[in-house]
Amino acid sequence: MPFISRIQRQSDYNLFPSTVPIVIDNGASYFRIGWAGEMNPRVIFRNIVQRPRHKTTGETVTIVGDHDPALLKYFDCTRSGPRSAFDSNVVYQFEIMEYILDFGFDRLGANGSEIDHPVLITECVCNPVQSRSKMAELLFETYGVPSVAFGVDAAFSYKYNQQLGVCDKDGLAICPGFTTTHVIPFIEGEPVYRGSCRTNIGGYHITDYLKQLISLKYPHHMARFTWEKVEDLKMEHCYITPDYALEARLFQKGAKEAEDKTRCWQLPWIPPPVEEPPSEEEIARKAAIKEKQGQRLREMAEAKRSSRINELENELHGLEFLLEQLEQVEEDDIPSFLSATGYLSKQEIESALLKVTQSLRKSKGEPKGDQAESEEKTDPATNEKFPLVNIPDSMLTTEQLKEKRRQLFLKTTSEGRQRAKQKRSESELELERKNQQDEENRLYGENPELYLEQLRVKYKEISEKVEQRKRLKTNGNHTNGNNTSGGVGRGERLSAAQRERMRLLTTAAFDRGKGEDTFGARDEDWQLYKLMSKDNDDDDDGPDQDEAELTRISSRLQEVDPTFVPSSELGTSQPVEVPRIRPLTKEDFQIVLGVERFRCPEILFHPNWIGVDQAGLDEMAGVSIRRLPSMGQGVEERLTSSIFMTGGSCLFPGIAERLEAGIRMIRPSGSLIKVVRAFDPVLDAWRGAAAYAIDPQFLTQTFSKTDYYEKGEDWLRRYQLRYSL
Incomplete structure (x- = not known):
């Protein structure tokens, strides 16, 4: 199957004899594979798998571990996110584990699917037998491994640092890993699993907590907070304080020490281009273009105005000619003569002539004059315009009755407009009078x-x-009608x-219900409406x-x-505050890390802050010591005098001092407590396993494919590696 990776493939696989074991540190965060006896693993990559489809061909590809982000633009990753084979440090997705092993053996240089080297692979403390059985089945049946050995990564790191003189034979190994934290007591160099304990808290939860805090603080930059970047920020800036309450108080007061401990992360920012003022030539050019456009608009408006004047003049001449023709027609023949013109009477033609004349004067820009104003004032109220209004209906024909109703409607509308206009004039005059009075009070008061x-x-x-x-x-x-509470000010008034x-309706209904319904018999009843x-x-x-x-x-x-x-x-x-829009500056793209630096790693000692109701690191050490059976005097003192820390999450500055102070509070006064950290907390587990696998007695601690087929899963249940050879 096709792989996408930036890891180079090893070329010396065939140079190693088949007796040299392959050492695999199968961690929940990283997968490390190499040869026994070497100081560093050959291949290291993230223990995740992603299977997107190509946008063009539709082919499914496998992305294991680290990959080139530039290649993701060619793939559809919306339906296939990164997946891990682990759940709380236990392998349970062996389909994903097979992809990871395929990729690891391929990068190591193996040709084909057959692996003819013994394999030493790490696992978590007290790994379930189902997970160990499935892993053995995968290695034996898929890859043809001749023999397999399982060991605990924290135990290999402890034994490796014991050889370096960092820790003693008796001690406590505290391993804050990626998703879990384990505490394992060691007596005479061997782990005592019945005294071990585990908490489901680790580096993954610290990174996730930091990502949540930054996203809540800077929601407009959420797209920039990728998992990898937040992981880098965590390892670069986070630390563990000896006293969390005291440190938080410093930041709350804004002390000088808090400012010194604050870190700033500058996001990519490009300043907006500064627009230079236009030159004089550009201003003159734009003014010329604007003047040219204005001249064109003026010409178009003038042409439209001339066309409108011509239309009105033609209409005016037509109405005047119609009136001249009407003078020569008899009074009785006027309705038949006007039937083809669309007008009903001579008064309607004169009214239309007046309107056309006013429109023509307005188009030419001429003032109305006193005569026009007097005609406009007297025209709506004259009886000449509405001659049928005052004539009784009995004296009119059917057509004249229709014309009378129309004239009544026009007269009423015209009078209403005149009243509204007069009312507006009075309001404007009153407003002007008040404003003038206020101005006099302001100036001369x-x-x-x-x-x-x-x-x-x-x-x-x-x-x-x-x-x-x-x-x-x-x-x-x-x-209204739903007044049930009786309160005032809540919609009931x-x-x-x-x-x-309501009083009138209630009274009428009460009187009506007394006897016979006589409402309306008297004229006073109708006053109710x-x-x-x-x-x-x-x-x-x-x-x-x-x-x-x-x-x-x-x-x-x-x-x-x-x-x-x-x-x-x-x-x-x-x-009302008017919203202001300001340009974005460099400070808007700065991520300030203050309290978050020590608040996120604090969950190692207080897991309940993120909803995990379990013990912290210092309490786990006390629980592990209390679980051990009575082994004579001085055993607990020897355990606390060599507290060993390993794992990626123990790299935070100040964790050793904080752990020592926490354990001292739960131990008797005067107890000897010494906390040490591994030489390399990340790689010492693989190095210890590589040093263990090169020992000639290593093969006595493995079980072969034949033993697996003969003894089966029950033998794997009783299988336990001895770390002192």
Whole structure:
């Protein structure tokens, strides 16, 4: 199957004899494979598999471990994310494990699927027999491995550092790994598994917690927080503080020490291009283009105006000619003569002639003049325009009755327009008078500041009044007939007009239910409808007047007070902040790491912060010691005097001091406590396994393919590697 990788393939596989074992450190984070006896593994890659499809060909490819991100643009990765074969440090997805082993043996240089070298592979503490059996089945039946040995990675790292003099034969091995943390006691160089314990917390949870905190702090940069980048930030900037509460207090107070411990990560940022002001030649060129476009628009408008004038003149000549022809027609023949023209009477033709004349004067830009204004004022009210209005219906024919109804409608509409126009004129005059009076008070008053303050107070009072009226009206409309709570101010109050209507309806219904229904027999009964339709409050006139006054005062305040900001809607007296848009700067692309630096690794000692109700590292050491049986005096002292840390998550600065302080609090006073860290917490497990596999007695600790087929799974259940050869 095709692989995508940047790892070079080894070329010296055939130079090693078949007796040299292959050493595999199968960690939940990284897969390391190499030859026994060497100091470093040959191939290291992330223990994940991704199987996307090619966007063009549709072929499924296998991406194992590290890959070139530039190649992902050719593949569809939306339905196939990175997958791991582990669940809490236990292998359970052996289909994915097969892809990883295929890739590891291929990069090591193996030709074909047959592996003729013994294999030493690491596993977690107290690995379930089902997982070990499936791994043995995969190695024996798929790859043809002659013999296999299983060992614990933390034990190999402990034995390797014991040879280097870092730790003693008796001690505690604490291994904070990728997804789990193990504590294993060692007595006389051998692990005591019945005293070991595990917590489901590790480096994966620290990275995930840091990613969540940064994403919540900078949600607009979430796409940049990839898993790999957050992992790098964790290993580069995070640390463990001796006293978390004291450290958090420093950052809360903003002390100088907190500023020194704050780190800044600058994201890629390109400053926006600075636009240079246009030159004089460019300004002149744009002005010439604008003038040319304006001239063209003026020419088009003039041509349209000339065409409109010609049309109106032609229509005017036609109407004048029609009136001249009408003078020569008898009175009785006028309806038949006008039937083909679309007009019904001479008055309608004269009205049309007047409108065309006014439109023509407007198009030519001529003033109306006094005569035109007097004609416009007197024309709608004259009886000459509406001659049939005052004639009784009995004296008119059917056609004349239709014409009379039309003239009545036109007369009513015209009179309504005149009244509205007169009302608007009066309102404008009243508004102008008030503004003039306010201006005189401001200019010639004793205290202009007092006038301005009074204007603001008046604006606030009217706005609150309008807001209250609208709220009451809205609440009354929404809750009318559903008044069950009896509260005030929650939509149950009714206006005065509504209360009066309800009283009238209740009284009429009560009187009607007493006996015979005689409603309508008297003329006074019909007054009820007039009373119900009448508003007893100022719902009609009051709001219009208040809103008009509020608008006038608002415009007045805008004229005399530059700092005044009108409310966005009636009744809101608070000024509305106008959103401001500023260009993005370099500081907007900076990720500041402060409290997050020590807050995320703290979950190693307080897993309950992320919802894991288990013990921390210091408590796990005490639990492991208490699980050991009584082995004589001084055993616990020897264990605590050699506390050994290994695994990638023990690389945080300050973890040794914090672990020593935590264990000292749960041990008797005066106990000897010494915490040491592995020479290389990441690679010492593979190096210890490689040094173990090169020993001539290693083959006595393995089991062959024949033993597997003969003894089966029960023998794997009892299988246990001895680390002291």
